[in-house]
Amino acid sequence: MPARMRPDERLPLYQQLSDEMLARIAAGEWLPGTPIPSETELTRLHGVAIGTVRKAVDTLVKQGILERNHGRGTFVRRPQFAESFFRFFRQVSPTGNQPVPQSRILTRSLELPPEAVRHSLALEKNEPTVYLTRERIIQEDRLFREEIWLPKDRFSPLLDIDPTQFANMLYPFYEERCGQLIASARETLTIESADKHMAKLLGIAAGEPVVAVERIALGYDATPLEYRLSRGAAEGFRYQIDLR
Amino acid sequence: MPARMRPDERLPLYQQLSDEMLARIAAGEWLPGTPIPSETELTRLHGVAIGTVRKAVDTLVKQGILERNHGRGTFVRRPQFAESFFRFFRQVSPTGNQPVPQSRILTRSLELPPEAVRHSLALEKNEPTVYLTRERIIQEDRLFREEIWLPKDRFSPLLDIDPTQFANMLYPFYEERCGQLIASARETLTIESADKHMAKLLGIAAGEPVVAVERIALGYDATPLEYRLSRGAAEGFRYQIDLR
Numbered sequence: 001m002p003a004r005m006r007p008d009e010r011l012p013l014y015q016q017l018s019d020e021m022l023a024r025i026a027a028g029e030w031l032p033g034t035p036i037p038s039e040t041e042l043t044r045l046h047g048v049a050i051g052t053v054r055k056a057v058d059t060l061v062k063q064g065i066l067e068r069n070h071g072r073g074t075f076v077r078r079p080q081f082a083e084s085f086f087r088f089f090r091q092v093s094p095t096g097n098q099p100v101p102q103s104r105i106l107t108r109s110l111e112l113p114p115e116a117v118r119h120s121l122a123l124e125k126n127e128p129t130v131y132l133t134r135e136r137i138i139q140e141d142r143l144f145r146e147e148i149w150l151p152k153d154r155f156s157p158l159l160d161i162d163p164t165q166f167a168n169m170l171y172p173f174y175e176e177r178c179g180q181l182i183a184s185a186r187e188t189l190t191i192e193s194a195d196k197h198m199a200k201l202l203g204i205a206a207g208e209p210v211v212a213v214e215r216i217a218l219g220y221d222a223t224p225l226e227y228r229l230s231r232g233a234a235e236g237f238r239y240q241i242d243l244r
Numbered sequence: 245m246p247a248r249m250r251p252d253e254r255l256p257l258y259q260q261l262s263d264e265m266l267a268r269i270a271a272g273e274w275l276p277g278t279p280i281p282s283e284t285e286l287t288r289l290h291g292v293a294i295g296t297v298r299k300a301v302d303t304l305v306k307q308g309i310l311e312r313n314h315g316r317g318t319f320v321r322r323p324q325f326a327e328s329f330f331r332f333f334r335q336v337s338p339t340g341n342q343p344v345p346q347s348r349i350l351t352r353s354l355e356l357p358p359e360a361v362r363h364s365l366a367l368e369k370n371e372p373t374v375y376l377t378r379e380r381i382i383q384e385d386r387l388f389r390e391e392i393w394l395p396k397d398r399f400s401p402l403l404d405i406d407p408t409q410f411a412n413m414l415y416p417f418y419e420e421r422c423g424q425l426i427a428s429a430r431e432t433l434t435i436e437s438a439d440k441h442m443a444k445l446l447g448i449a450a451g452e453p454v455v456a457v458e459r460i461a462l463g464y465d466a467t468p469l470e471y472r473l474s475r476g477a478a479e480g481f482r483y484q485i486d487l488r
Contacts, residue, residue, distance in 0.1 A: 051314060051315065054314040055314040055315070058312050058313060058314045061305065061311075061312065064488040067302075067306055068302050068305065069302060070295065070298040070299040071299065077488075079488050080487075080488065081488065184486065184487060184488045185487045186485070187484065187485050187486075187487060188482060188485075189433065189481075189483040189484075190482050190483075191453060191479070191481055209453040209478060234453060234478075237433075237434065237435055238432060238433070238434050239432070239433040239434075239483075240430065240432045240433075241430070242428065242429070242430050242431075243324075243325035243428060243429045243431060244308040244324065244325065244427070244428045
């Protein structure tokens with residue numbers, strides 16, 4: 001096993017095991033879309049009872065990390081919200097299809113993050129971030145202006161890629177270029193009043209309401225990997241979500 | 245077995261079985277928080293192979309309807325968003341605790357719903373609804389004004405209860421009084437400008453931005469059970485959600 005933190009031995013066995021499984025997923029040893037070892041293999045590998053293995057798997061299924069496909073095995077679940085930008089659309093084409101958003105990186109630099117971002121990303125003082133600004137466009141209207149902060153130690157490959165070559169969807173791009181997998185995120189919506197600068201960027205009048213969406217995206221082991229702040233005009237804005 | 249729609253026999257066996265299981269849950273035969281029959285019992289009851297039972301259970305686990313607890317059985321999952329009103333708070337008390345929102349029913353009547361509501365609830369023309377208006381209050385500030393439409397044929401017991409006796413949390417109340425279980429919901433946020441009437445209700449100036457949250461809540465068999473429209477001042481509004 002590669003070097004990594006040992007599970008806390010004060011925890012019940014099944015929790016130690018589920019922590020170890022999470023660490024393997026976060027390290028990219030078990031990838032989304034491929035089956036993990038069978039329960040019998042896990043029992044042998046970890047020297048625990050099959051009941052312990054099942055309880056560990058149940059726990060990760062409940063957390064939305066794994067999913068069972070009877071007859072095909074147990075898989076690392078790929079998060080569903082990656083395409084969630086579609087939640088933001090009001091516009092639906094007459095055929096009912098959602099238009100595909102286009103993205104463009106505007107700037108890329110190495111920056112010390114603002115205090116709130118540093119705190120959210122659990123970074124040490126003076127730890128730099130890859131800072132991106134980005135525009136997401138739909139049907140020739142500017143829709144969202146985004147600011148993105150990524151810990152430099154994990155995302156430095158992005159500094160060597162021409163910003164025009166960044167993929168439209170960033171999460172698969174992070175996975176491919178930096179080996180960083182996003183598993184979940186916490187999103188917080190608030191409404192602001194556009195200052196002069198933001199009003200100009202969004203093509204609205206100063207003082208008009210603007211929606212600000214803050215997203216903190218986490219890896220499979222709950223490490224914060226990305227801090228994103230997206231702003232768009234409140235007029236015509238829609239945010240849709242399914243709750244369970 | 246009580247009278248209900250027979251599963252579609254063109255579907256694969258495991259899907260017919262999962263549809264039957266869903267119908268039992270929607271009918272209140274299998275309740276949240278209690279274990280459903282074991283895989284062996286289901287095999288016997290339905291005369292299908294254990295692989296078919298497992299596949300049906302896997303499907304419902306993936307949909308967030310059931311959850312496995314190794315050693316204790318498989319349970320009907322209670323939806324987590326019932327307490328989701330907490331997602332709307334900006335205010336957090338100094339101890340980090342969320343204040344408990346207080347609710348008050350303002351009016352209750354039998355109404356023909358607006359066309360959009362009728363459509364969302366899949367009602368026939370001229371089918372009446374129980375119509376509620378409601379106020380949700382936090383820390384002496386009015387926070388949300390709600391309008392709620394419920395199909396009369398399922399929710400008529402609410403017409404005989406004094407509105408002051410309605411519980412603070414409606415979903416457990418629907419379950420207790422009407423036998424109607426909410427399993428999921430689709431929420432859509434948009435931002436409006438307060439008209440005179442809404443401005444007065446919310447204690448803000450006309451023209452100020454207002455958040456409108458539309459919620460369509462569904463039963464375990466995906467029948468729409470409640471249409472809810474909540475409005476609050478955009479200032480100080482926060483909406484937080486965890487995505488997977």
